[in-house]
Amino acid sequence: MVLAAPVTVPYVRYSIRAAHWWLARAFSALLKSSNLQKGEIDGLTVSSFTLAPDTAIGLTQHLGLSPRWLDHIPLGGASGVVALRRAARAVQAGDADIVACIAGDTNHVDSFRLTLANFSQFARDAVYPYGAGGPNASFAFLTAYYMQKHGAKREDFGKLCVAQRANALRFESSLFKKPLSLEEYLAARPIAEPLHLFDCVMPCAGGEAFLVLSEERARRLKLPYARLLGTIERHNAFASDPVQMRAGWALDRDDLYRQAGVGPEDMDFVQTYDDYPVISLMQLEDLGFCKKGEGPAFVRKHGFTWDGSFPLNTSGGQLSVGQAGAAGGFLGMVEAIRQLTGQANGRQVEKAKLGLVSGFGMINYDRGLGSGAAILGTSKA
């Protein structure tokens, strides 16, 4: 199975359009970049928070599509990896030949507050009435606990944020166009201590999409592609941990590397889900790039820009591109396809052959429930 046609609908802070507009832009960008006709795409996955009251099936009529295979994947930051997994199985089983995986959300001035207030039953009952801080408050707890337990400092998180901003400056669709220094990072105003302004993603509107199809079909269509070498998914792992310091990756990573026949040391870049920097550290640990608790030392040892010793979130990640709702779960996947097909203009990781994309989503109550990861390689990998 392969992935092709990485597209991003350039992000904006606020949009007066509905989610459907962003998903339509993403789908039409897919067609344009692949030279396919609408009818040739016979499978579709849709991920969006703001599409309600519609779901994927409503979108088929909205956009005049008639797929023979359809899936709605409302898994937030895990959507990208899970969409890929569902789509790959559908193509493998012959249920569809070409699947469009699209994600997009709009952002009105008040829509983020409304999304938070009604995010989940547990959030509404047991988190939102406590200061209505949204995910900032939940991640403040995780960050505080991580700092206390593993000795991470604000500078460690800052190093990731600063590197990602440098990457974002080379990505045309990013919302952030100004460089960020560590001094500016440290001097930012507090949001939910210990989180400060640049630890938090900016909600925005945008869309992301890619195609999943067989390698043979991609070749026939002359589409540059990346190969899927291994992938894992897990939900509500380690439910009895009193506070989240690990997620499903820690359970399944051996399986992931076994499928791909490679190890973490073979990766040329990594795209983590980065709504807050502490989660990137957790992923690097759980995915075997360093031991549990050694995240801070790992950060101090490496450079994380596209040309650094450990290229991470090479398009800037959500922290510097913006968080376009569920599209945030696609950002790393789309960027990985670009890197492996030589389309990462100006931030191309040299000789990139293998990359790891990780997803993490749905702060239902006190922790993220969904986790997943995929290892992708170039057409020659």
Place this chain on the structure above:
Amino acid sequence: MASAPVQRSLERPKRKNPVLRTRLPTLPPAARSRVALGLTAAAALGRFELQQCRECGMVQYPPREACQSCLSVNLIWKVQKPEGELLAQTVLHHSNDLFFRERLPWRLGLVKLDCGPTVVAHLHEAVEERVRVRAMLDRAGQAVIAALPLKESSDMADDRQLREFTCDPRQRKVLITDGKTSLGQALVKALAKAGADIIWVGHSEPWKKFPGFDELQKIPQVTLLPLDVTDSKNVREAAAEIAGKVDILVNNAEYHRSFGIGNRQGVETARAEMDVNYFGFLRLAQEFGPAMRARGADGKASAVAWVNLLSIYAHANFPPHGTFSASKAAAHSLAQCLRAEMRPAGVRVVNVFPGPIDDEWNQLLPPPKLAPDTLARSILSALREGVEDVYPGDVAQEWLARWRDNPKALERELSA
């Protein structure tokens, strides 16, 4: 981690500038699933209960429709040990909700309870690693969990956040509608001791001194106020004078006679009971309610609570005091209406359901009977702890347990 400056004993709020705009009340988010209202039901009584599985014993939070361990739907709300370990804390400097936005910075903690679950809690500023938790009603009338210091301290209730949930009388202005009864006088003393700023004490016959009158007048915060709850004009005049200042209203005016239907001729006694216990309450609510509703967010000493002296007989008729029971049932129903109307302003309606008070009208009832001092203390702690339904003393507790267990059985038992 830097935290908000520690604020010690509450200072007396400055006098209000009447020309400035009074801030309108906002409420914390009130939406809850039905199953989550189990926490509210327990918090209304001052209990810390969590959902527990009857099959496997699993204690879980947030509330669910099924046991997360064995999938049984046989779940009950059970009192749990209210202690745990503070795992992490944060101070919010940003909120998406108006109520909290007006009150930033706001402290929160993540607490691992000894009984199992991890909870998000409002955090008292003086907490250490081990904390005590309490389910309290917030200004929206919904339960939230607060993490407090393990050890009680004298200025604990002054915590800025805790004061948003409680109705602590400290530095607040209180009206007690009847100073003549032993309960009224016990209440005045308890509230004065608790640091109330002004206590207006109603007396319905201002032309004569009642026993204890002189003693009340010696309390510096006390101002005696002619108030007859059966006189609409008088209630209106009293309200015109002080309604815009009352932060806590305690309606303890009560008319109590024994007997039910068969032992009495005519409706005069029943009408007199209704005139005080029901219409008196209605008159007060009409005259004082709107002013208090407008002052739900009026600075550090805003309008916070309305206390009704009801009776355990409001839930199930006690035939030997049959018409009195009926008047209290009527008052209880009206209190539910007042509660709904005060809720948008965040003013709590506290209903007190005592068993027989140790006074002349309960002379023939066997002990245990509730001492007025004890009852006054229960009301005070209800205000301090954010409780809205108070069942003080053994008799009330037993009736409550019987009534909750099987209301029909209680009816039969009472008619025996």
